[in-house]
Amino acid sequence: MSILCAFSLDSGFSYLPTQTVLKIFITACIYLSMVNIDYAQNKEMNMGFYSPDFINIDKLYFYDVPNRQKISGQETPIDSLTFGKDQYNNYALLSAPTWFQPIHDKLDYAIFYLKLKRLGRDYFEVIVNETTGKTAYVSRESGQAILWPEFLLNIHSVEFISDTQKVFDNPNIKSAGRSYDRPFFRSRYIEGDWMEVEILDDDFKVIGRGWIRWKENGKLLINYNLLS
Amino acid sequence: MKNFFKPARIAFYFLMLIAFFILGLFYAGIINAGKNQGLAGGVIVLGYGVLFSGIAFLASFFIAHKVKHKFIVRLNWVLVIVVLIIYGIIHYRYLNREKTKENEKTNTESIKQPSTSIPKLEPTAMLTQIETTITNEENQMGLGFFKPNFFNNSTLYFYGEVNPEKGLTGHIPTDSLVTARDQYGDFTSTYAPPWLWPEFMKLEYGIMYFKINTLGREFIKVEANSKNGQEVYLNRDEGEVLFWPETILFPI
Numbered sequence: 001m002s003i004l005c006a007f008s009l010d011s012g013f014s015y016l017p018t019q020t021v022l023k024i025f026i027t028a029c030i031y032l033s034m035v036n037i038d039y040a041q042n043k044e045m046n047m048g049f050y051s052p053d054f055i056n057i058d059k060l061y062f063y064d065v066p067n068r069q070k071i072s073g074q075e076t077p078i079d080s081l082t083f084g085k086d087q088y089n090n091y092a093l094l095s096a097p098t099w100f101q102p103i104h105d106k107l108d109y110a111i112f113y114l115k116l117k118r119l120g121r122d123y124f125e126v127i128v129n130e131t132t133g134k135t136a137y138v139s140r141e142s143g144q145a146i147l148w149p150e151f152l153l154n155i156h157s158v159e160f161i162s163d164t165q166k167v168f169d170n171p172n173i174k175s176a177g178r179s180y181d182r183p184f185f186r187s188r189y190i191e192g193d194w195m196e197v198e199i200l201d202d203d204f205k206v207i208g209r210g211w212i213r214w215k216e217n218g219k220l221l222i223n224y225n226l227l228s
Numbered sequence: 229m230k231n232f233f234k235p236a237r238i239a240f241y242f243l244m245l246i247a248f249f250i251l252g253l254f255y256a257g258i259i260n261a262g263k264n265q266g267l268a269g270g271v272i273v274l275g276y277g278v279l280f281s282g283i284a285f286l287a288s289f290f291i292a293h294k295v296k297h298k299f300i301v302r303l304n305w306v307l308v309i310v311v312l313i314i315y316g317i318i319h320y321r322y323l324n325r326e327k328t329k330e331n332e333k334t335n336t337e338s339i340k341q342p343s344t345s346i347p348k349l350e351p352t353a354m355l356t357q358i359e360t361t362i363t364n365e366e367n368q369m370g371l372g373f374f375k376p377n378f379f380n381n382s383t384l385y386f387y388g389e390v391n392p393e394k395g396l397t398g399h400i401p402t403d404s405l406v407t408a409r410d411q412y413g414d415f416t417s418t419y420a421p422p423w424l425w426p427e428f429m430k431l432e433y434g435i436m437y438f439k440i441n442t443l444g445r446e447f448i449k450v451e452a453n454s455k456n457g458q459e460v461y462l463n464r465d466e467g468e469v470l471f472w473p474e475t476i477l478f479p480i
Contacts, residue, residue, distance in 0.1 A: 119473045191442040
């Protein structure tokens, strides 16, 4: 973007005063950067999350693409995670592959999520490295798939990704929209792309109720907070 | 005691009863007491009528005892006028409704039929899917299905509107489905509401699927009648939530 801006400064607007050109340039750069931020947050959704049953299993095995010729359970794992407890008796990850980078690792709060890419009868395909997008398969019996509606009902709160988003009286954008200053929302019900919420203030006290749109055309319209 | 059973007083007791019964029904209508209550809606509205008339009937004895005979006669006339006005309103609304129905019928009948014969159409594929316009945005397919667990809970409770201030225990069910086992060990229903029409049912195996429209922590809103779209709330602990991907992977 800086190259683009430099080019526009050198080549055009020679008939305008330098200060005006600079104002236009700075405004354009700010506007473009805001669009970029929105685009980055407004990313494609996965199916939900996978949470291994680390309370009952010590090892979580990762598999390569499952061989459909083999009977389920006879696959050879490519790597594994080892769960245990630390000196404070909290759950902890004792060993993991070097490439392992989950989306949420808060085992001391009993929270451990991997992004769920695909749901199968015997295996789930999960994202094991958030930076590279590397995926691996895990056995269905090793944990639980938590799809978005279920996930949103069980987290602490959600927030809007943009200041232009509004709270509605009904799950319908035709109803009157209300604006709040940086609100938090606690989900009560999920209905399609809509979520009935309690509107929370900075101290997480309920100040109202309404409906917000949490996704649209497969894109997430909210940021979520697992903990307060 | 003699005064107690004078014709004007007896008429007063009954007029109070009738007038306040109708007023109770009207009041229930104004506050939407029967709305979204399923079958219980009618009973709730009737309850208001009975409550109002009962109180008025009892009060009429005290009023009759305290006031003069002349005043009771005047009150009777007032009550008669009130009852007649209410009857007039109800009758007028009934006539209007009938007129609208007749107009609709006439409009339907007056649509001209095509003069040329309709060509006979042959299907070109074994299975065709007709695309319909989604009116209620993207919520036509719901989130998935709710499968009640009749093995653990023989009764499935239906709830009307949910009060967000109260938890599950603060709500009283409006209706229920009661199941039992027959001599072969198969499930059978001993009581079911007449409007119950789930998306899929094989009750003898204890299988019943309701389309989930809204998912909550304690309650879920399901389509209790897949023909007319009637919705009820269910306790989500009384069964299993199956999202669409799960339902497709593990069909019934």
